[in-house]
Amino acid sequence: MATFLYRLGRLAFRRRRVVVMLWVAVLAAIGIGAMSAPGTSSGALSVPGTQSQKAIDLLQKEFPQASADGATARVVFEAPSGQKLTSAVNKAEVESLVAKLEKSPQVSGVSDPFSSGLVSKSGSIAYAQVSYKVAEADVSGAAHAVQTDVVAQGEKAGLKVSLGGNAVKDKAASKAPELIGVEVAAVVLVITFGSMIAAGLPLLTAILGVAAAVLSVTLATHFFDLASSSTTLALMLGLAVAIDYALFIVSRYRNEIRDGHEPEEACGRAVGTAGSAVVFAGLTVIVALSGLSVIGIAMLTSMGLASAFAVAVAVIIALTLLPAMLGFAGMRIMKGRPARSTRPLPPRFQAAEQATPRSTGGTRT
Template sequence: MATFLYKLGRLAFRRRGVVALIWVALLAVAGVGAATASAPAADSFSIPGTEAQRAFDLLDQRFPGANADGATARVVFKAPAGESMKDPANKAAVERTVHALKSGSGQVAQVTDPYVTKTLSKDARTAYAQVSYKVTGFELTDASKDALKDAAKDGRHAGLTVEIGGNALQAMPETGATEVIGIAVSAVVLVVTFGALIAAGLPLLTALIGVGIGVSTITALSSALDLSGTTSTLAMMIGLAVGIDYALFIVSRYRAELTEGREREEAAGRAVGTAGSAVVFAGLTVVIALVGLAVVNIPMLTKMGLAAAGTVVIAVLIALTLIPALLGFAGMRVLPRKERKTLGGAQGSAAGDRPNMGTRWARFVLRRPVVVLLAGVIGLGAVAIPAASLEMGLPDDGSQPTSTTQRKAYDLLSDGFGPGVNGPLMLVVDGRDAHPGQTARSAAARVAKQVGAMDDVAAVTPPTFNRARDTAMLSVVPRSKPSSVETEDLVHHIRSTATGIAQDTGAKTLVTGATAMNVDVSQKLNDALLPYLALVVGLAFLLLMVVFRSVLVPLKAALGFLLSVVAALGAVVAVFQWGWLGSLFGVEQTGPIMSMMPIFMVGVVFGLAMDYEVFLVTRMREAFVHGERPDQAVVTGFRHGARVVTAAAVIMISVFAGFIGSSDSMVKMIGFGLAIAVFFDAFIVRMALVPAVLALLGRSAWWLPRRLQKVLPNVDVEGEGLRTQLAGGPDEPEIQRELVRV
């Protein structure tokens, strides 16, 4: 591995013009594809294998043209104090608004009149009209959205309070200025770390090129592959972070090789051969974690993982090829002026021998390993306590900021009709296989009677039948709000009752709707979490065993990850569910944690945690292989890697934290969760617990059974084979021939 990458690095350095041109061409092609692509699709919540999804599929078959995926809007009216919605003037204003909604856009499928459907509250002060569209929320034109808003303005001019709920006004998530601030912080960290503007600019430039290619490709394929806007946002988040970090490690190693007196091309080859090997395996762990999300069998989550994994692969390829090419253009300007002047002199050597902060920290931990280990474990354990209260759910208008019209409409409906009206359940009665003497009508009547008698049911609408009269739809309004435990219990109660009715009548009853889908998603994710962890951690454990040729080091890495990710989940619960420091992070509304957020965060954090494990411990393994004692190897690893790992962690934290300003609640949560998880993992687990555990294990940390030594391939991440080959002194023509063969 190291030898191949060494040749690749030298080849990219030598053919830098061609390599740079290839990457610029790829960026241009991806950009053209994105510019000419159709609008991105709406977020898809298709959940194969769940009852809610089976019911949606059945509705598509039995009620053709119903378009259950179409956008909806609820226009909510409230009369002024002392007035009623039945007053002639208010009724006339509502009817004008309904007429405007029907004629305002060709994308409107149906508009209900609240006086016909009797959607008036008991005190007659609140009413709502339901607007159904032929297309999804993201496919609505600006003209349709403007028509909806203008119709609401007409009602307001008549003196009514009018707000709009539903997903018709949903917009693409915005990240705001904080994303730019995150990149600016990264730039400052790079300048401080390298002390040279050219060296600092290279990781930023290559990361932006990689993200540009990745996000543009996702945008170009969004319509064909049904990719949502959130997919590209998360790919950008992860691509920026790993792109900067991977380039940072290559450039740092290149500078170190230059200060040892090597020629520029040779330094580029050795940097890619050694640090590049760590980049490859670190990238593999991230890709494994992201691709592994497919085991959950939620298409939206799978697509997010695959898109982000593709961006990571691009970041790895850029680090291995474009970075050495650009280093060829940069010349010696990647070094600060002082180092350029003293290069090869005694001063530079003496400076390199002085203990730096990483050396001093490693020696401190080695003197007190038990104290550091206990302090880190107890501290992270305390932060993890809120994770025991984790509640998961899908967002609805109740989680919107209180300033939005969607949230105001949600609150008006809750006050006028009860909280359950914001999350009605849909019951589908399939009577096609009913027993002799039974029909869909009789089964639906029985379902309506038994469900209507349940304690937490506020109302059941009369059944609506399809043309064949063998399938019925009923709407059930719970008494509790959609995200409550009571509503979840009601879904399970209805399903257990439906099982008994099916046994008696042969007619199957399925429960669906956004609220039931939420329940099914949460259950599916809970069931998938342990298998997912087992798969990802198991594969990464094997990969790290190959990298470090050790059993205990990968085990320590996996346990450290579990500790940091549980602590991060605890912090997410404390901020977004409990509201602690919520105003500091722009959390206007607390509530359940997004159902898909924990498992997605687990996958991403695991990959990133292994990044730091590979980058830091590879240096220690390298020193140990070269004959240093285990404690000396730990110090050597920190002397060479601590500063760079610290800079990489700060950069990754700043990039992720930049997405906390997003208008999308899931992106906001993931940005905060990833930022705090990287902080815990990099600065507590990898920088404190890892050296403490290695100090306690001593030489046994690098133990590997003899049988495994024979079975496991030697990938030479430390570059030992490369050094042996180079020490043999192959002449330049020989190297050239090898490069040509590559």
Template sequence: MATFLSKLGRFAFRRRRFVALIWVALLAVAGVGAATSASPAADSFSVPGTEAQRAFDLLDQRFPGGNADGATARVVFRAPQGETMKDPANKAAVERTVHALKSGSGQVDRVADPYAARTLSKDARTAYAQVTYKVTGFELTDASKDALKDAAKDARKDGLTVEVGGNALQAIPETGSTEVIGIAVSAVVLVLTFGALIAAGLPLLTALIGVGIGVSTITALSSALDLSSTTSTLAMMIGLAVGIDYALFIVSRYRAELTEGREREEAAGRAVGTAGSAVVFAGLTVVIALVGLMVVNIPMLTKMGLAAAGTVVIAVLIALTLIPALLGFAGKRVLPRKARATKGADGQGTTSAAGRPNMGTRWARFVLRRPVTVLLAVVLGLGAVAIPAASLELGLPDDGAQPTHTTQRKAYDLLSDGFGPGFNGPLMLVVDARDAHQGQSAKSAAAQVAKKVHALDDVAVLTPPTFNKAGDTATLTVVPKSKPSSAATEDLVHDIRSTTAGIATDTGARTLVTGTTAMNVDVSQKLNDALVPYLALVVGLAFLLLMVVFRSVLVPLKAALGFLLSVVAALGAVVAVFQWGWLADLFGVEQTGPIMSMMPIFMVGVVFGLAMDYEVFLVTRMREAFVHGERPGEAVVTGFRHGARVVTAAAVIMISVFAGFIGSSDSMIKMIGFGLAVAVFFDAFLVRMALVPAVLALLGRAAWWLPRWLQRILPQVDVEGEGLRDEPTGAPDASTSRTPARV
């Protein structure tokens, strides 16, 4: 592999104008596609194979024309203290608002009058009007949203408290200025690491080009493939982080080759052949982890993983081709001025043979002297941080998770106060009697279901059944006594399903439970069931990949165990901040609550891929030194001498990029940004920089042990650049000459 990549790097270096032109053309094509694409579709969420999803699909078939995908708004009215919504003045104000809602926009499908629909609370102080639109939330025009806001504002002038819930006022998430701050921090770190503006600018430039191509392509395909707005944000987040890191490692190796006296083209070839091999395998682990999310069989999660994986592939290709091309334009200006003037100076800031040991060398020797102490400190420290993960509560976000100052959250609270805590999370029962036994009808089956369900605990309200035109399907609405995210409501879902299963056996009419709360229960169960197979698939494939890279059994095993430690600790930190509220103000968390259901398995996938990045980059240098004759302890020191500073810079950059998304207005993006930033911090600085050398010190030569039968089976991959080692320094490149070079 190293030989092939070296040739690729040399080709890109020689044909730099052609290579650069191709990437610029790809960026332009993707940009045009994004600019001319249709508006993004509304964020859709489906979970195939669950009862809640089967019920939704059945409703679409049996109750056509329901406009289930249309945006909705719930305008909630609260009368002043001492008054009710039945008072003539308040009733007149509501009727004027309903009329304004009906005539305010051509996109309105229907508006349910609170008095006709009887949507008044028992004390008559609270009422709500349900507004249904013909289009999705993202397709609503500004005029329609303004009409909704103006209608609520006019009702407030009459002395009523009026708030608006639902998804009609949803907006595309904004990341805020912290994203720019993250990129600025990355630029500062690169300048400090390289000491040259040109070298610092190359990783940023190539990462932005890669992200531009990836995100523009996602935007262009968003309508056709039903990609959510979160998909492009996630791709941007991961693409920026890995794009900068991959370019950083190749530029660093190129500078090291230059300072050893090699010619520029040869240095570019060797950099791509050695560091590029690590980039390829690191990128493969990330892609495996992201593509592996398909096994969960949640379309939204699958699309997010595939889109992010595509952006990672682009980052790898750019690092292998565009970076050597731009190095050809930059010349030796990638080195600091002193290094250009002093032949053989160390452009990386490591040390020459006669110089003083650098920080990486001193740290590695410290760990080698006290491996047991360092190992125990890391394991106990991360174990303590992981404790909150035992209290993890999962859920799907609704208006109750919105910040308390928003009108959506105020409407949610008004409905809870007026109609009970379970009103915001009703359950829908779908009774399908099409295949019922002889003599059984939908009416009789629905009556039996209603009788059994009404007798269950935690049922506050059970509405009469509603039938479709064919008369073979009925729907009933159950309002729990408890709030949607409570354990009592989850138990009620299971109780209803258990109870109605017996009715299905007797009558042949099946009953399905759906609704947001039921979907939440099903999603959590599906994710829990998929976690072990997903871990087995991803960790197993990556384990085999790392065995090929390191020619070892224990090193990949150590890498996997270290990852589990860091990801559980990161989940503990997420629970402490977003669920318990620790340091919530510091991170801008306005509302605590259950953790997004997809968060654990998503973090497992993404963090595993990123964790293996640093394992590959750091340990391949140790493996290279060991293969070339150094003792195990010396190889660890050599790996840290050459790689510690660059890995540290790469980790700081990745942390700053992820942390930049904590300022997002979307709670899921905020949570993902925080979780990934904390996970990279734990994994890079505690696991890879401390636990790894401690374990290698304790294992010694056994760390690189591989059974002979495995040596024969595993393919030989030249990651260490052994095939490039025999090339003479400064020798002409045979590919640039018509006759072979002779030495």
């Protein structure tokens, strides 16, 4: 394995332009395919053989309108200060909003607050329960739009309307956690290496690997019904392991340069040694994630296999694209060696390093 990886690293280093072009072509092809994917992912959780699943299946068979495993939303109405919802004007407005919710796409039923006794004793607050025919992740944009319209219409009439439940789209939800994670990783890598290039390569290859994995999972919805959380878990795990795997090889490459090896030889040695650890670690994670399919729950199976695929892509990226990027970086990757090291570069590389502007993050002696 080490010999094969050594040759692969040197080949990718020499043929860096071809390797990069191939990866760009692969990403473009996957991206085009993902754009036309139906995206028929499902958020439904089915646990065959359990009593609860049998009860849900029975309810769906006998009372399909009940939507036992469907998403729900709670709409709370509050009357203006000093008024009651039971007044003729406010009651008519609430009933109008409830009727609008009943006509919403994917809705199986809405409880009327007045006929269901869902009005407070003071008469100032009431709420309606909205049941959907689909799971949380499958609630459509049109259904979310109706929720927003109901809030706007109610507030225009002087009522305070609040939404809750798993069928309500969280406006605060975003990719902020992933972005913060990438930023923290970038800061740590810059501090560790003292070089933007050395820190940027693991991040760049990790982002490309995650993009390839997530787009591939999206493309797979052409053929399979995947859990809606599959892409999220694949993104999180893929990003984490891709940065680690690339970091192993970059760190080893810099050490090999300091030991006096030519860049191409150093790249081959780095991939042959640290790359072997990357392959072993990646296979371990892949087997563990694939093991989720043994449980027999479709949602967990799709999540595990999607994440395992993301890890496999991270390994392949680290062994092929990263050596090619090291070839483009050249000796600039040796800028800003950590201060605690006292081992200088070999004489024949010192001139190349001195000719390159140093990073503002500091250098070592």
